[in-house]
Each structure stands twice: as C-alpha cells, then as structure tokens.
Amino acid sequence: MTRTEAPTLTYAFAVCRGGDVTAPADPLAEPPGLGGLPGLGTGAPVRTVAAGPLTAVVQDVPAAGFDEEALRSRLSDGAELERCARAHHAVITAASALAPAVPLPLATVYLDDGRVREALGEREASLLAALDRIAGRVEWGVKVYAPTGPRPAPEASPGDGPVSGRAYLNRVRTRQYGREQRHTLALRAAERVDTVVRGLAVAARRLRPHGVEVTGRHRTHVLNAAYLLDLGRERELRAALVSLRRDETDVQIELSGPWAPYSFADGGITDTAAAP
Amino acid sequence: MTERDLVHPPSVATERHPSDLAEILERVLDKGIVIAGDIKIDLLDIELLTIRLRLFISSVDTARRAGIDWWETDPALSSRAARDTLAQENAELRERLHALESRIGAEEPSTDGTEGLTSVGAAEEERRP
Incomplete structure (x- = not known):
C-alpha cells in the first residue's frame, strides 16, 4: 500500500473466453463497447484481465469505497444499490454484445488483478463449460400477471339502504369465490404460457x-x-407470445429481454464450496 | 420505483426493456456464476436482505396458498421463515403475558372482579401449588 496513489481493488463484472473481447487481430484492442463505459463511475476504464483461456472484464475501484464495510453500506442504500446494479448490468450487457460472457454477481471484488487470475484459474473448467452452454444464446424473461380487479360484477345495489347480514355475507363470499377462481384460472394460464415458451428454449x-x-x-x-x-x-418467441396473449385472456403476459444469460450461467456448476 | 405505479392494468401487450429495477436486481444479486471474491460481502446480508424481501417476498403467502412454492429453498426465505416463527412465538408470549397481567389485576382487591376476569383468576388459583 503506497501512499502516493489511492489503493485500488479490482471489481469483476463478467468472464469471457480469452481473445473473444480482445482478439489480437481485433483493431478494437480496447473494445469501445467496454472502454467507453463508465462502469461503476470510478473514473477508471472498464478493461480486461487475461487468465489462460479466460478473460475477465474488470474495473479498478478505490479500496476505500469498496472494502467490505463500504460495500455493505453502499448496497444497503436503496439508491446506491440501484446505481451499482444498473452499472453492473450495463457492463455485462456490453460484454455480452461482444462475446459470450458469464455474468458475475454484483460486488465480486478482488484485491488485485493477480487474485482475479487465480480465481479464474481455479474455476477454469466450470467457467469454460458455462461459456459453452450460453454461447449463441440469450435469456428472455416472461412474466404472467393475474389482474386483481376490478370485480367482475358489483351486484350491490347501493340505493337499497341497510342490507341484511346474510345478503352481505353472501356478497363477500361470492366476491371471495370469484377472486379464488380467477386466481386458479390465472395459474393454469401461467402453466400453459410456460409450456409453450419452454418448448422454444434450451433451458x-x-x-x-x-x-x-x-x-x-x-x-x-x-x-x-x-x-x-x-x-x-x-421471432418464434414473439410470435408465440402474440398468440398466447390472444388465447390467454385471463392474464397479462410480459416479455423482457434479451438479457445476458444471468439465470443460466451457473446451471449445475455453481462452485461455492470451493471458496478459498 | 414510482414509474412502476404508472403501469396500468389494461396494458396487456406491454413489453419492457431490461431496465426494470426488480428484474435487474433479481439477476445481478441472485444469478451469475458464483466465484468467491476477496472482499467478502454476503449479498443476503442485513439491510440488503430487507430490500430483497420487499421486492420479492411480500406476495409469498398468496403464492404459497396458490401452490407456487418453487423458491422455498431460498436462504433469504428460510431466514424470513425463521423470523416469522419468532414473530409468532413473540405474539403468543405477549398474549400469555397479557393474560397473566389480567389475572393479577383480577386478584387485586381493589379491582371489582368482572366475571370473565374472575374465572380466569380462578383458573390461575387452581394451578397454584
């Protein structure tokens, strides 16, 4: 720790196959897609660290702002958490646009580049397998919602004055029954949506x-x-959703994406036990 | 977060870009391959956990009743479940304490024993050695 420069840590966003984002023949040795990114806004460029067959997309961050304590308070603050999450996501998205990239979770921070290389070296096989699995593929998000209102038929007649207790209970019961029925219908619709989209997906x-x-x-x-x-x-996905939306009138269907394959990077190979 | 409030129910054919905060958070916090960093920050930690819970878990009872329970193994949820148990126990204890206090009140000579309280007091008496 020298006093001349503020000490830094290496924040890692994603892992690509070596050369994918920084191919020697690539005129974009410092890929504009990455180098131009603000990253976490520390002022340092988003860059790459080569480790054998792998390359990590990283950024220098000030140690004072990203040590354990600073990170914890940073991520406990809603606005700051959002800023970091969006920044993290932006770098991963940019890296994924250049090459297959395995996203790393928010706040994966190393003491220096050497430690990044070591970490990648230790997980080399699983990272390469993950890269194979996601190469040429993207993640899509599908969400299905059941509307909770308005009530189908407000059969109440407000002008009648005081209602009998039994009438009131009946009305409550009917409303409750209607709600439950709508919810059951929505769940079934959701299963049908899932079945259709699953049919187009590899995972x-x-x-x-x-x-x-x-x-x-x-x-x-x-x-x-x-x-x-x-x-x-x-295109197939979009077409499927158009027809699903036409058929499934009980629910609202939303599509989001394409996403970097966040949800599929660790399929079966999550390596938490081997943490040093 | 306010922009979400602007989404109205009839927007059936909506399609959002991957910019929705909840969607980003659920991906950058939960997903991605896990390789251990040098700076140990448990993303399930403390306040962050609260944010996660607020975002994802508040519909859990509804969902569970409806049979959607595939995330039950989630550690965040487990701790939530643990806290729920504690909260319930707490409430039960408080109730018992309240009952005990009522009994003591009932036994005090100054209190005119209403029927309910007297009977509770009597039950208390019986249990005494």
Whole structure:
C-alpha cells in the first residue's frame, strides 16, 4: 500500500473466453463497447484481465469505497444499490454484445488483478463449460400477471339502504369465490404460457414472483420465468407470445429481454464450496 | 420505483426493456456464476436482505396458498421463515403475558372482579401449588 496513489481493488463484472473481447487481430484492442463505459463511475476504464483461456472484464475501484464495510453500506442504500446494479448490468450487457460472457454477481471484488487470475484459474473448467452452454444464446424473461380487479360484477345495489347480514355475507363470499377462481384460472394460464415458451428454449428457470411493491396492487405475479433461447429464435418467441396473449385472456403476459444469460450461467456448476 | 405505479392494468401487450429495477436486481444479486471474491460481502446480508424481501417476498403467502412454492429453498426465505416463527412465538408470549397481567389485576382487591376476569383468576388459583 503506497501512499502516493489511492489503493485500488479490482471489481469483476463478467468472464469471457480469452481473445473473444480482445482478439489480437481485433483493431478494437480496447473494445469501445467496454472502454467507453463508465462502469461503476470510478473514473477508471472498464478493461480486461487475461487468465489462460479466460478473460475477465474488470474495473479498478478505490479500496476505500469498496472494502467490505463500504460495500455493505453502499448496497444497503436503496439508491446506491440501484446505481451499482444498473452499472453492473450495463457492463455485462456490453460484454455480452461482444462475446459470450458469464455474468458475475454484483460486488465480486478482488484485491488485485493477480487474485482475479487465480480465481479464474481455479474455476477454469466450470467457467469454460458455462461459456459453452450460453454461447449463441440469450435469456428472455416472461412474466404472467393475474389482474386483481376490478370485480367482475358489483351486484350491490347501493340505493337499497341497510342490507341484511346474510345478503352481505353472501356478497363477500361470492366476491371471495370469484377472486379464488380467477386466481386458479390465472395459474393454469401461467402453466400453459410456460409450456409453450419452454418448448422454444434450451433451458428454463423459474424466478421468485414479485411482491406487491413491484407489481402494484392491481395484479398478482403468477409466473416469473427465465428462458435460454438460441439467438435465432426471437421471432418464434414473439410470435408465440402474440398468440398466447390472444388465447390467454385471463392474464397479462410480459416479455423482457434479451438479457445476458444471468439465470443460466451457473446451471449445475455453481462452485461455492470451493471458496478459498 | 414510482414509474412502476404508472403501469396500468389494461396494458396487456406491454413489453419492457431490461431496465426494470426488480428484474435487474433479481439477476445481478441472485444469478451469475458464483466465484468467491476477496472482499467478502454476503449479498443476503442485513439491510440488503430487507430490500430483497420487499421486492420479492411480500406476495409469498398468496403464492404459497396458490401452490407456487418453487423458491422455498431460498436462504433469504428460510431466514424470513425463521423470523416469522419468532414473530409468532413473540405474539403468543405477549398474549400469555397479557393474560397473566389480567389475572393479577383480577386478584387485586381493589379491582371489582368482572366475571370473565374472575374465572380466569380462578383458573390461575387452581394451578397454584
């Protein structure tokens, strides 16, 4: 730790196959797609670290702002968490546009480039396998929502004055029954959507449904799924969704993507036990 | 987060770009291949966990009732489950404490024993050695 320069750490975003993002013949030795990115906004360029057959996409970050304590408070602050998440995502997206890239989780930080090389070396086989699995493929997100309102038929007649207790209970029961029935229908619709999209995908994964803070009160999230599709199948996917939306009138279907294959990078090879 | 409130129910054919914060968060926090960094930050930690819970878990009871439970193994959820158990236990204890306090109140001579309280007090009496 010299006093002359503020000490830095190496923040890693993604791992590519060596040469993919920085091919020697590539005139873009410092790929503009990466070098031009602000990354986490530390002022340092987004660059690459070669490690055998692999290349990590990294950025220097000030140690003072990214050590354990600083990171924790940083990521505990909603606005800062959002900024970091979007910055992290932007670099991964840019790297994925250049070459197959295995995304690393937010806040993967090393003491220096040497430690990045070591980490990549230790996971070389699994990282290469992951790169093979995602090459030429992208992730799509499909979400299905069940509308929670408005009620189908507000059979109440407000002008009638006081209602009998039994009438009131009946109305509540009917409303409750209607809600449950709508929800069941929505779940079945979600399963049908999943079946169709799964048919186009090489892999599928279900994510947790979002809570009401995300969806709003007017709808319930009944399916949150990610699918890994070959690059050429986007048109088929869109066509399938058009017809699904036409058929499944009980639900709202949303498509998002293409995403870097976040949800499929670790399929079966997550290597947490081997942490040094 | 306010932009989400602007999404109205009738937008059936909506398609969003991958810019939705919740979608980004669920990917950059949970997904990606895990290789251990030098700086140990547990992404399931403390406040961050709360944010995750707010984003993802609030519909959990609804979802579970509906049979959507494939994320049950999630560690964040497990700790949530643990906390729920604690909260429930807490509530039960508080209830018992309240009941006990009522009984003590009932036994005090100054209190005119209402029927409910007296009977509770009597039950208490019986249990005494």
